[in-house]
Amino acid sequence: MPESTTETTGVDIELIDVVKRYPGQKRAAVESLSLHIPAGEIVMFVGPSGCGKTTSLKMINRLIEPTSGTIRIGGEEVGRQHDDDLRRRIGYVIQGGSLFPHMTVTQNIALVPGLLGWDRRRTAERVDELLELVGLDPARYRNRYPRELSGGQQQRVGVARGLAADPPVILMDEPFGAVDPITRQRLQDELLSIQEELRKTIVCVTHDFDEAVKLGDRILILTEGAKIAQYDVPEAILANPADRFVADFVGAGAALKQLTLSRVSEIELGRRTVGEIGAKAADVLRAAQAADDDCIVVLDAKRRPVNWLWTRDLLDLDRIPAPRDDTDLVTIDRRATLNDALDLMLVSSHGSAVVTGRRDEYLGVVDFQAVLTRIQETHDEHNPTPEVVA
Numbered sequence: 001m002p003e004s005t006t007e008t009t010g011v012d013i014e015l016i017d018v019v020k021r022y023p024g025q026k027r028a029a030v031e032s033l034s035l036h037i038p039a040g041e042i043v044m045f046v047g048p049s050g051c052g053k054t055t056s057l058k059m060i061n062r063l064i065e066p067t068s069g070t071i072r073i074g075g076e077e078v079g080r081q082h083d084d085d086l087r088r089r090i091g092y093v094i095q096g097g098s099l100f101p102h103m104t105v106t107q108n109i110a111l112v113p114g115l116l117g118w119d120r121r122r123t124a125e126r127v128d129e130l131l132e133l134v135g136l137d138p139a140r141y142r143n144r145y146p147r148e149l150s151g152g153q154q155q156r157v158g159v160a161r162g163l164a165a166d167p168p169v170i171l172m173d174e175p176f177g178a179v180d181p182i183t184r185q186r187l188q189d190e191l192l193s194i195q196e197e198l199r200k201t202i203v204c205v206t207h208d209f210d211e212a213v214k215l216g217d218r219i220l221i222l223t224e225g226a227k228i229a230q231y232d233v234p235e236a237i238l239a240n241p242a243d244r245f246v247a248d249f250v251g252a253g254a255a256l257k258q259l260t261l262s263r264v265s266e267i268e269l270g271r272r273t274v275g276e277i278g279a280k281a282a283d284v285l286r287a288a289q290a291a292d293d294d295c296i297v298v299l300d301a302k303r304r305p306v307n308w309l310w311t312r313d314l315l316d317l318d319r320i321p322a323p324r325d326d327t328d329l330v331t332i333d334r335r336a337t338l339n340d341a342l343d344l345m346l347v348s349s350h351g352s353a354v355v356t357g358r359r360d361e362y363l364g365v366v367d368f369q370a371v372l373t374r375i376q377e378t379h380d381e382h383n384p385t386p387e388v389v390a
């Protein structure tokens with residue numbers, strides 16, 4: 001755990017032989033989970049879909065009642081506490097913020113203080129303080145409705161609501177899953193800076209291993225039945241995966257990370273026959289056949305790509321036409337990440353994307369194979385196969 005001058009306000013969480021068996025389920029969703037979560041740390045729950053992450057998380061605040069076992073928060077058993085008391089001690093933040101649409105930002109954040117019977121003034125002060133903390137100007141946002149906020153702003157209000165009654169423990173379930181990658185990165189950074197100040201105990205479910213590495217003081221990797229594959233600090237998991245399952249899990253994450261670190265400009269671009277609008281189709285067809293291209297890229301007078309045409313369609317044309325509105329041309333800036341490139345290619349019927357440079361000028365094309373090869377190369381360069389303990 002990093003040295004901190006700030007006092008820890010979080011408390012320990014202890015799970016002892018916790019089991020959850022849903023009615024009618026053959027295998028228990030959580031077979032027998034024992035876990036110590038130290039005060040003031042962020043612990044990230046990761047693992048394949050259906051392995052029991054959310055079930056384990058929700059048993060901590062008893063949104064799901066365990067079948068058996070003991071859960072202690074700050075030394076006290078949650079099974080013996082009243083729901084209101086638990087809600088005061090445990091903040092809960094889920095994907096998209098899950099704000100009530102008919103309530104203003106203030107009313108949403110004030111829900112738990114309301115439950116606790118805070119007076120108006122104290123609540124209003126707290127709401128403003130929290131809005132400042134999550135980077136929203138109170139005067140501008142406190143009276144807005146959720147529909148008047150962006151996805152990222154809604155998520156910020158969701159975090160503010162989770163913090164409202166200053167709980168020592170905060171549970172988060174895929175908190176940043178519903179926002180675009182840039183907002184997501186910003187929200188992650190904000191959470192880290194809030195945590196630096198508050199030092200709560202935060203338990204967070206994510207499907208994103210990179211997010212777990214970025215946010216977690218510790219990462220819990222679960223397999224089916226919420227069995228612990230490894231529970232350690234990120235550095236230790238990356239350096240010494242406990243078994244092949246973890247190594248595969250980490251490996252896939254590492255490869256994905258390379259996607260967001262590498263740029264399209266690092267890839268050698270493919271050539272494609274190009275034809276300017278108005279050019280003779282027969283000339284372009286000849287060039288395409290000579291190059292063995294089954295499609296050509298149509299450029300406008302400023303050499304900006306505007307359309308794809310299949311070579312076979314050129315047979316019926318006299319001149320290269322201006323594109324119709326429904327062209328499925330996919331273009332990407334050379335500074336875009338390989339992650340962006342793959343996303344785009346998935347929606348392209350050509351399995352490739354046209355790369356543009358300064359002022360959107362045509363540079364070439366990238367296809368799936370080129371991106372995958374680059375990912376593999378980068379991965380091999382930076383991640384020699386980790387030693388696997390059988």
Ligand SMILES: Nc1ncnc2c1ncn2[C@@H]1O[C@H](COP(=O)(O)OP(=O)(O)OP(=O)(O)O)[C@@H](O)[C@H]1O
Pocket residue numbers: 022023025029047048049050051052053054055056207
């Ligand atoms: N209410 C329920 N009734 C019956 N079975 C359930 C219920 N909720 C979850 N399950 C089952 O329990 C297992 C664990 O589910 P859980 O939602 O905890 O997994 P998870 O790891 O959070 O999954 P994901 O990453 O897909 O959200 C799954 O097999 C799921 O189908």
